[in-house]
Amino acid sequence: xxxxxxxxxxxxxxxxxxxxxxxxxxxxxxxxxxxxxxxxxxxxxxxxxxxxxxxxx
Numbered sequence: 786x787x788x789x790x791x792x793x794x795x796x797x798x799x800x801x802x803x804x805x806x807x808x809x810x811x812x813x814x815x816x817x818x819x820x821x822x823x824x825x826x827x828x829x830x831x832x833x834x835x836x837x838x839x840x841x842x
Contacts (some may be wrong), residue, residue: 794840798824803833 800806806812806818815821 791838791840794842795826796839796841798839799837800824800828800830801835802831803835804834 801815801820803811807814809815809818809820812821824836835836
């Protein structure tokens with residue numbers, strides 16, 4: 786469930802895993818390898834996920 790602070794302006798979330806970050810060492814390499822996913826409101830967060838939220842105020 787999206788936190789109420791983000792609910793109205795939520796656009797999507799960029800998601801990658803801690804294990805992938807440990808293997809690549811930085812976000813640029815994650816992006817180059819296609820390991821960053823775009824997820825919507827229905828995504829169920831998993832243990833080890835790192836998320837960056839996009840929202841509009």
